[in-house]
Amino acid sequence: MHQNSIRSGLEVTYHHSNPGNVTLENGNAATNVPEVAQYHSMEYVFYASNEQRIGKRFSIRYGIRLPLWQDTGPTDVYYFDANHQVIDTIGYGNNSVYFTAFSPEPRLNIQFQINEKSSLKASYNRTTQFLQILSNSTSPFTSLEVWAPCGPNIQPQTADQVAVGYFRDISRARFSFSAEGYYKWFHHHTDYRDHANLLFNTLIEGELRLGEAWSYGVEFMLRKSTGKLTGWIGYTWSRAMVQTPGINNGNVYPAAYDRPNDICINISYDTRNHWIFTANWIFLTGSTFTAPVGFYYNNGTSVPLYGDKNNDRLPDYHRLDLSAIYTLNKPGNRYQHSLAVTLYNAYGRMNPFSVNFNKMMNDNGDFVVPSNLNGSYELVTTSISVAGIIPSINYQFKF
Amino acid sequence: MRKILFLTGLVFFLHGCVKETSWPLQGETPDRIIVDAIITDEVREHRIKLSYPVSELNQKPEPVAGAGVLISNEDEVWPLTEDPANPGVYVTPSSFYAQLQKNYTLLISFDGKVYTAKTTMIAGQVFRELQVAKNEDNELYHVDWVANAFSTEEAAMWELLIDWSMVPGFEHLDSLDNHARMLFYTLPTLDVSEVFAPMMQSVIFPAGTMITERRYSLTSQHAEFVREMLLESNWAGGLFSVTPANVGTNLSGDAAGYFGACAVTELSIIVTP
Known part of the structure; x- marks a missing residue:
């Protein structure tokens, strides 16, 4: 028996990105500030997929996305040579197309039902990222990054992923268990030259370096989805590596998001009488960072000296979040409202996101960067963490 | 404006989360020479420091003593002499000064290796x-x-x-x-x-x-x-x-630092x- 379920569609999206500009109050100075060009892009996507059952045990889902990307004026486009030096600048008028990319994205998913309780899955898919977020900050906060579309200097980033998985229902479907393995290749992975200048830089695309990246891992998940008490326990072991010409002497290095061990435990208890209590605990291997292998002095300033990129790891990250939600309305009401009390990082773990070697302690006990360079300062190593326990109260109204 | 206020608040918020920590460094400190060299247009002795990196914060760097150091431009060559009281510090003649529209080269020979750097002055x-x-x-x-x-x-x-x-x-x-x-x-x-x-x-x-x-x-x-x-x-x-x-750096080889005018x-x- 062959059963088909065909889906198809068309998407059209307009993207506009303004990387920002410097505005000076002094009129004369303002004339010397180069203007950073804005980006205008169109994305057209046609997609089609079919889900097909073959007999009682097999199902297959396959499809393709056909995205077409076009960058348009008005803008000035800088062209770079192999050494990332500007070789030409061309101004494009309103709506004139200066770059087109087409990247077919096939996908295939096969499922084999071993028996009523168990199944196997295998999949392949290709994805394309036409719009990149540019940031070389090590901070966990995002706000001042730049969005840039692919173009003459930035090829679209593509990724191929293969995965296989085993799924099983346990104890009359009250629990489910899954184990999945994956391997993913990233092509034209965005990297940056050392100390890339990404803010108000007309030549920002010359700061980028494109390379290859790959990640792989296995994920295990035990889930309970029914009853008053629900939740899951998940464990992932994974690696993520990068290789970019001109970065780290061209050698492979672990990505900043390479965190081999990832554990997540989520428990939720619904009293069915207005209250829901939830606890969520996560554990991650500390992220990689580049730590110094020595120091030197230049004009009185202590400067770190580095060896391999991402040669060290921050301490492991773990955190418990607790929440209690009280539903204020009766069940089934058209209008629903609830009150949630949340404790983020309930046991106050100080998870550092940065280790620094450039501060001294002043007379008030604050850590400051020395500004008196007469040779009298004593530096200490410091770490920065997001604050301990963060309580919050939320009121939600749905209609 | 709201974003600036948010970020400013975050700066103060995080300021309180800075702690002293112990962090043993991974890897071996490279045996590179460090050049700290600025020449100016002032007529005086100019001092150039050569040292080794240190493996811990606040350590006093060991000097690179006994190097041969020269500065030259299109017209002249100035050999520098090591200050006997300060090993690793190399001194120009007192008549030396840098000039506009000249290209200066620093040449250091040490331990069988030659390091060079070029600079100009505005x-x-x-x-x-x-x-x-x-x-x-x-x-x-x-x-x-x-x-x-x-x-x-x-x-x-x-x-x-x-x-x-x-x-x-x-x-x-x-x-x-x-x-x-x-x-x-x-x-x-x-x-x-x-x-x-x-x-x-x-x-x-x-x-x-x-x-x-x-x-x-x-x-x-x-x-x-x-x-x-x-x-x-x-x-x-x-x-x-x-x-x-x-x-x-503008120095050749595996030296670090800068030679500026x-x-x-x-x-x-x-x-x-």
Whole structure:
């Protein structure tokens, strides 16, 4: 028996990105500030997929996305040579197309039902990222990054992923268990030259370096989805590596998001009488960072000296979040409202996101960067963490 | 505006989450030579320091002694001599000064290896004097403004030599306690790390202090070296630190540091109540 379920569609999206500009109050100075060009892009996507059952045990889902990307004026486009030096600048008028990319994205998913309780899955898919977020900050906060579309200097980033998985229902479907393995290749992975200048830089695309990246891992998940008490326990072991010409002497290095061990435990208890209590605990291997292998002095300033990129790891990250939600309305009401009390990082773990070697302690006990360079300062190593326990109260109204 | 307020709040929020920590360094400290060399257009002895990196914070660097050091331009060659009292410090003849429109080469030969660096100098400029302000909670002063941090055309380094050893009541202090040296920069770039840099040490001094303000012109290459050095020092450890990496250099081989040529303009002020 062959059963088909065909889906198809068309998407059209307009993207506009303004990387920002410097505005000076002094009129004369303002004339010397180069203007950073804005980006205008169109994305057209046609997609089609079919889900097909073959007999009682097999199902297959396959499809393709056909995205077409076009960058348009008005803008000035800088062209770079192999050494990332500007070789030409061309101004494009309103709506004139200066770059087109087409990247077919096939996908295939096969499922084999071993028996009523168990199944196997295998999949392949290709994805394309036409719009990149540019940031070389090590901070966990995002706000001042730049969005840039692919173009003459930035090829679209593509990724191929293969995965296989085993799924099983346990104890009359009250629990489910899954184990999945994956391997993913990233092509034209965005990297940056050392100390890339990404803010108000007309030549920002010359700061980028494109390379290859790959990640792989296995994920295990035990889930309970029914009853008053629900939740899951998940464990992932994974690696993520990068290789970019001109970065780290061209050698492979672990990505900043390479965190081999990832554990997540989520428990939720619904009293069915207005209250829901939830606890969520996560554990991650500390992220990689580049730590110094020595120091030197230049004009009185202590400067770190580095060896391999991402040669060290921050301490492991773990955190418990607790929440209690009280539903204020009766069940089934058209209008629903609830009150949630949340404790983020309930046991106050100080998870550092940065280790620094450039501060001294002043007379008030604050850590400051020395500004008196007469040779009298004593530096200490410091770490920065997001604050301990963060309580919050939320009121939600749905209609 | 809301974003700026949010980020400013975050800076204060995170400021309280800075802790001293112990962090043993991974890997071996490389055996590179470090060059700290600025020549200027002043007629005087110029000193160039050669040293080795250190493997721990606050360690005193070992000097690179016994090197052969030369500076040359299209017309002349100046051999430098090592200061017998300060091993690793190499001194030009007292008649030496750098000139505009000349190309200078530093040549270091040491341990069978040759290191070179090339530089040029751009003209100096007269400048507006710095501003000091009185502290709110005492009778002392601090530097309030030296120069704009951003200029697309006039990159410069500002050195402040602050001396209150002649002020009554402060004469008998140790030299480190009545002198200060500060550096400020005007660069053609703006960095997020610079905007949200960590707090700097406060340097305070009494009325009667003499401040010598020296402006060093910076070429665009020298300004980029300074920018990278600041990203790794003064601007690191704030809200938006960048991915760490070695500061660039204009030296060949595996040497680190910089050889720069700067035109210097100078003025002095006395802090008056």
